[in-house]
Amino acid sequence: MGYSACAKDCGLGAYVSIMAASISGYTFSSVCYHSANSNSDHEGFLLGEVRQEETLSISDSHIGSSEFLNVIEVHNHEPCTQLFSFYDYAGNVNEENLNRILKDRRKNVIGWYRFRRNTQQQMSFREQVIHKQLTHILGIPDLVFLLFSFISTANSSTHALEYVLFRPNRNKYNQRISLSIPNLGNTSQQEYKVSSVPNTSKNYTSVIKEHGTEFFDKDGVMKDIRAIFQVYSALQERVQAVCCEVDQSERVKEKIQEEVNKLKEEITLRKRNSAEEERRLQEAAAVMLPDNSALPDSSHSSLTQVVLSGPSVEPSLERPVNSSSPPIYSTTLPPDSPSAILLPRPQAVGSPGHPSPSLGLGNGDGSSSDSLNRQATGQEDQEDDDEDSSEYENLVSEQLQPPSLTETVLLGRPATLWPDGDAHSPPGS
Amino acid sequence: MNSLSPEVALSRISPELRPLLCSVVRDGRVGLDSSSCLRITDLKSGCTSLMPGPCCDRFKLHIPYAGETLKWDIIFNAIDPELPPDFIFGEDADFLPEPSELAHLVSWDAGKPECLLQLVKELLQQYHLYQCQRLRDSSRLLFEYGSLLEDPNYGHSMEIYAGRKNSWTGEFSARFLLKLPVDFSNIPVYLLKDTALDPGEDVALLSVSFEDAEATQVFPKLYLSPSIEHALGGSSALHIPAFPSGGCLIDYVPQVCQLLTNKVQYVIQGYHKRREYIAAFLSHFGMGVVEYDAVGFTKLTLLLMWKDFCFLVHVDLPLYFPRDQPTLTFQSIYHFTSSGQLYSQVQKSYPYSPRWDGNEMAKRANVYISNTGLEKSQPQSHFKTSFPQFFLRFQFFSRFLNGDYLEDEQLRKLVNAKIPLANFNALTNNKKSFVTVFINLY
Numbered sequence: 001m002g003y004s005a006c007a008k009d010c011g012l013g014a015y016v017s018i019m020a021a022s023i024s025g026y027t028f029s030s031v032c033y034h035s036a037n038s039n040s041d042h043e044g045f046l047l048g049e050v051r052q053e054e055t056l057s058i059s060d061s062h063i064g065s066s067e068f069l070n071v072i073e074v075h076n077h078e079p080c081t082q083l084f085s086f087y088d089y090a091g092n093v094n095e096e097n098l099n100r101i102l103k104d105r106r107k108n109v110i111g112w113y114r115f116r117r118n119t120q121q122q123m124s125f126r127e128q129v130i131h132k133q134l135t136h137i138l139g140i141p142d143l144v145f146l147l148f149s150f151i152s153t154a155n156s157s158t159h160a161l162e163y164v165l166f167r168p169n170r171n172k173y174n175q176r177i178s179l180s181i182p183n184l185g186n187t188s189q190q191e192y193k194v195s196s197v198p199n200t201s202k203n204y205t206s207v208i209k210e211h212g213t214e215f216f217d218k219d220g221v222m223k224d225i226r227a228i229f230q231v232y233s234a235l236q237e238r239v240q241a242v243c244c245e246v247d248q249s250e251r252v253k254e255k256i257q258e259e260v261n262k263l264k265e266e267i268t269l270r271k272r273n274s275a276e277e278e279r280r281l282q283e284a285a286a287v288m289l290p291d292n293s294a295l296p297d298s299s300h301s302s303l304t305q306v307v308l309s310g311p312s313v314e315p316s317l318e319r320p321v322n323s324s325s326p327p328i329y330s331t332t333l334p335p336d337s338p339s340a341i342l343l344p345r346p347q348a349v350g351s352p353g354h355p356s357p358s359l360g361l362g363n364g365d366g367s368s369s370d371s372l373n374r375q376a377t378g379q380e381d382q383e384d385d386d387e388d389s390s391e392y393e394n395l396v397s398e399q400l401q402p403p404s405l406t407e408t409v410l411l412g413r414p415a416t417l418w419p420d421g422d423a424h425s426p427p428g429s
Numbered sequence: 430m431n432s433l434s435p436e437v438a439l440s441r442i443s444p445e446l447r448p449l450l451c452s453v454v455r456d457g458r459v460g461l462d463s464s465s466c467l468r469i470t471d472l473k474s475g476c477t478s479l480m481p482g483p484c485c486d487r488f489k490l491h492i493p494y495a496g497e498t499l500k501w502d503i504i505f506n507a508i509d510p511e512l513p514p515d516f517i518f519g520e521d522a523d524f525l526p527e528p529s530e531l532a533h534l535v536s537w538d539a540g541k542p543e544c545l546l547q548l549v550k551e552l553l554q555q556y557h558l559y560q561c562q563r564l565r566d567s568s569r570l571l572f573e574y575g576s577l578l579e580d581p582n583y584g585h586s587m588e589i590y591a592g593r594k595n596s597w598t599g600e601f602s603a604r605f606l607l608k609l610p611v612d613f614s615n616i617p618v619y620l621l622k623d624t625a626l627d628p629g630e631d632v633a634l635l636s637v638s639f640e641d642a643e644a645t646q647v648f649p650k651l652y653l654s655p656s657i658e659h660a661l662g663g664s665s666a667l668h669i670p671a672f673p674s675g676g677c678l679i680d681y682v683p684q685v686c687q688l689l690t691n692k693v694q695y696v697i698q699g700y701h702k703r704r705e706y707i708a709a710f711l712s713h714f715g716m717g718v719v720e721y722d723a724v725g726f727t728k729l730t731l732l733l734m735w736k737d738f739c740f741l742v743h744v745d746l747p748l749y750f751p752r753d754q755p756t757l758t759f760q761s762i763y764h765f766t767s768s769g770q771l772y773s774q775v776q777k778s779y780p781y782s783p784r785w786d787g788n789e790m791a792k793r794a795n796v797y798i799s800n801t802g803l804e805k806s807q808p809q810s811h812f813k814t815s816f817p818q819f820f821l822r823f824q825f826f827s828r829f830l831n832g833d834y835l836e837d838e839q840l841r842k843l844v845n846a847k848i849p850l851a852n853f854n855a856l857t858n859n860k861k862s863f864v865t866v867f868i869n870l871y
Contacts, residue, residue, distance in 0.1 A: 039476050040508040083506065089513050090528040090535045118473035119487060119504055125516040128525055156478045 021144065021165055022180045023074040032161060034079045035115035035148055044079035045102060046111040046146060048072065072110055072144060072177075075200055078102060091129035095137055111144035111165075121149050121164050131168050142169060144177065438469045441485045445510035448542040453490070456543075459550050461588050461608045461634055462493045462652075467549075476507055486510075494553065495560075495590035495606040496636050501552075503545075513537035514545070516552065526555035563591035567642035570603050576679040582610045583682060601642040605678065609633040609686045611693060616660050617700045617725070631657050635669075635685055637678060647672040651685065661692055662748050695749065702787070703727065703746045706755075709787035710744065713795055732762075733798060742798060743773075751783040757794075 035042045050072050058064040078101065080086070086097040102109060112134065114127060123131070123145065135143045145166040152159045167175040217223050433441075435454040442450050450469070457467035468491040474484045486507040492499040502517035513534055518524045528534060533548040564571045570591075578584045586608035592601065613631040633653050640646035651669050658664055669685050703726035710729055711718055719730040719741065729744040741760040747753040760773035779797050781790070 036477075039480065040506040041475060041504075083509060084512060089537050090531075092528075116504065117475045119475075120502060120517055122517050122522065124502075124504065125518065125525065127515070129528055152478060 019070045019072065019142070019167060019175075019177050020180070021072040021074070021177050022182060025181055025184055027074055027076055028181055028184075031077050031079075031113060031115075032148070034077075036150070036161075038115070041083060041117070042079065042115040043083065044077050044113055045109050046074050046113055046144070047076040047078060047105055047108040048074040048110045049108070050110055050142070070142070074110065075108075076105075077113065078105060087126075087130055087133075091126045091133070093130060093133040093137055098137065106138070109138055109143075110140065111146060113146035113148065115148040115150070117150045118152065119149055121147060121162060123147065123166060123168060128168065135169055142167065146179070433469060433472065435469075438472060438488070441472050441483050442488075443474075443484050443486050443505075443507040443510065445539075446486060446505055446507065449539070449545040452542045452546050453549070457546055457549075459492060459546075459553055460494050461586060461606055461632070467492055474507065475504070480507075490549070492549070492553065494556070495588035496604050496638075497590050499556070511539040513539075513548075518556075521556075521559075524556060524559050526552060526559070530555055557588060560589045560591045564589065564603060566591075567601050567603070569642060569644050570601075570639060573605070573639075573644070573678045576677065577605070577607070577682070580679065582686075583607050586610075603639045605637045605639075607635045607637070607682060609635055609682075609689060611686060611689050613657055613660075613693060615697050616657070616693060617697070630654070633657060633689055635682060637672065637681075644677075645674065647674075649681070649685070651689070661696060667692070695752075699748060699750050699752075700726065702751050705787035706746065706750070706790055707787075709791035710794070712788075713791040735799065741771075744794075754781045754783075 031044070034044070050070060053069040053071060055067045055069065056064055057067065080101060086101060087093045099106065112131075116124075127145065127147075131143065131145055135141065145168055147164050147166065149162045149164075150159065151162065163179065165177045165179045167177050215222055215224075217226060438454060439447055439450060453467055454469060459467065469488050470491065471489040472485040473487050474480070475486050476484045484507045486505040488503055490501050490503055492501065499521075500519045502519070504515040504517070506512055531548060531551045533544055533551055537548075538544055561574060564574050574589060577587060588606040589603065590606075591603045611633050613633075616631075631654050633651065636650045636652060638648045638650075640648070649669060649672050651667060653661070653667070658667075661667060667689075669688065672681055707721055707726045707729055710731070711721070714731050714733070717731045717733050719732050721729040727746050729746075731742040731744070733740060733742055739762055741762060743756075743758040743760060745756040745758065747755065754777060757776040757779065758773050759776060760771050762771070764772040766772050780793055785793065
């Protein structure tokens with residue numbers, strides 16, 4: 001709202017409220033050189049560009065206000081060779097002559113300048129007349145006028161070059177704009193500023209064009225930047241992939257962990273049961289000695305049935321064991337994972353309890369008895385040993401037992417319980 | 430900077446520009462106030478300091494206008510002297526005349542010396558219009574201006590200066606400078622001759638200053654060219670009436686104009702009257718005329734004799750004769766006063782009337798001086814008048830000094846007449862001895 005109000009006050013299409021101007025050092029010195037070397041008044045045109053900056057300021061007192069700053073940059077100048085070169089005595093501007101002087105740089109004109117010796121720093125009558133016409137002909141609403149005055153003392157001991165930039169198209173009195181020259185000052189205490197004035201030299205442009213392809217690609221972006229960006233992209237991708245892998249493996253681990261926990265529970269349960277069974281057997285053995293051998297079979301068979309049926313209830317537990325296991329667990333499991341499925345042993349009560357020596361319970365060396373003995377000891381041992389490892393081994397050995405072994409076991413001794421910790425493949429398998 | 434004399438200015442200016450400046454400096458009179466010339470100051474050069482010789486091509490021109498002095502910068506280029514100049518109008522930054530209105534700028538001819546002067550005149554006209562436009566800020570003053578403009582007597586010879594509004598108090602002031610259309614051509618030339626410089630055109634200017642937009646503080650002032658002022662009797666003789674509060678210029682200015690015209694008429698008439706008077710005296714006293722002012726007819730000297738007593742009569746006619754009575758001065762040719770002057774007596778009160786014509790006045794004066802008629806008709810009264818007494822006194826003294834003595838009867842009469850006291854140091858060359866006579870006649 002205030003924007004348009006300002007524009008109305010201005011009376012022109014210019015909306016800006018503040019103006020600043022800058023001229024590069026070499027342009028300024030060039031203008032001064034041309035001017036000082038002329039033996040009369042001198043004039044010319046200023047070429048450059050105008051850019052607008054908007055500053056939004058927010059404070060507690062009022063909700064944001066935006067300030068527009070019009071910055072005029074003078075890049076170059078076009079001196080006129082003589083006075084009255086594009087206007088006549090009455091101050092009427094001749095457009096033909098103007099075009100002849102400016103040629104194709106007409107669109108870059110942002111103002112004009114005049115150099116006068118020993119006169120006041122004020123726009124003269126003819127300058128005002130010409131300025132109005134130039135504004136109209138060139139179609140620049142905010143055309144500026146730079147006035148140079150060269151004042152010398154009477155004995156020529158001191159000379160002063162004064163310059164003032166006018167903005168005569170404002171309704172008020174001629175408004176003066178401050179003209180800044182970057183780096184004209186004490187640069188030892190200030191930073192050397194890189195001017196935003198672009199280099200309009202033709203030589204510079206041609207060199208850059210020639211050698212630019214080594215540094216820039218076709219879009220004008222530096223090649224290094226693109227390469228670095230590519231590296232960055234690749235790294236990002238890899239990181240993403242690793243993230244996915246980690247995610248997957250974590251999930252697998254989680255599942256297996258659950259399995260492990262469950263199996264542990266099973267093992268403890270089994271141990272408890274087998275301990276109870278032992279007790280009962282012992283109690284029963286104490287009561288019925290001849291049926292000692294048969295009892296264990298039935299009991300064992302029932303036990304094994306019971307035991308064996310346990311795991312079968314949980315098919316999920318079997319699956320990962322029987323399927324092609326992930327290579328991670330390959331070390332713990334035997335390479336030739338048996339396809340033995342824990343089946344309930346269809347062993348009836350009263351089955352011959354003598355196992356054929358050829359069909360050993362496990363080893364051909366007749367260590368079956370040993371195994372029996374060891375079973376008892378193994379049980380005891382189990383309790384002492386690390387639960388995980390021994391149970392694990394027992395679990396493995398249980399799984400390893402081939403179906404043929406189950407048939408041949410007369411004693412009914414479960415071949416699952418191996419005393420040693422090795423995962424042996426059952427004999428005859 | 431002090432203004433430069435024309436010659437100095439011309440010597441410093443670039444040779445090609447000299448003719449242009451010459452006409453400005455020597456003949457430059459612009460505006461209503463032609464008595465003061467254009468002045469040039471601050472001569473500077475637009476060339477490098479390496480340029481030799483006189484090469485000044487820019488200066489400040491002081492132009493009198495409406496009671497103010499405008500200081501305009503004029504900028505030439507010595508390298509290109511055929512090009513027209515540029516102007517900076519001093520403090521009037523808003524003044525921007527239309528170039529098409531300036532004929533001498535559009536068709537500038539550096540070969541014509543008066544081109545610059547004409548251009549300055551054209552610019553001044555435009556400046557006047559610009560000032561008139563500024564009067565729009567005050568409706569009252571605009572009315573004043575409008576009313577004056579319509580009057581053909583004043584409309585074309587007017588200069589207006591509209592002062593800048595005072596930013597503190599918001600005041601607006603203006604000054605009107607009007608040339609009064611009074612005809613001074615009939616003023617006798619003798620009146621205008623006593624001026625050292627070339628008086629130029631005889632002009633009367635009325636300056637009216639309005640210190641505020643409501644015309645409550647108005648200060649009028651009359652400016653006359655020096656010769657006119659002298660002809661009319663000096664600045665003390667002219668008092669214009671104060672501006673009536675609530676009045677307006679269109680009423681006041683003609684009033685002042687009339688007043689001035691009347692005065693001028695009176696002066697002219699006075700001259701003619703004096704001339705008539707002198708002529709009449711000449712015809713009456715014929716051979717007794719010693720000398721008279723044949724140009725201004727202000728003085729006349731007669732040498733008369735009464736009963737072998739010769740004396741001089743000086744007649745001084747004042748400026749506003751016949752309103753003012755002429756002064757008669759009687760002077761003895763024999764006697765000196767103590768200060769070494771010829772004894773004289775001034776006589777102002779004698780029968781006189783301004784309505785008499787020259788002849789009548791001469792006749793009456795003759796009667797009075799000779800007093801022959803009065804002496805016979807009123808033997809007593811003539812002693813009471815100082816004129817016959819004057820004669821008697823000197824007659825007595827001359828006779829006394831010559832060795833004559835008055836008869837007792839005459840002396841008695843003199844003594845009885847109670848003639849006022851007079852001390853005389855009479856020195857006569859007739860006697861061989863130096864005689865100092867103190868006579869008390871009472």
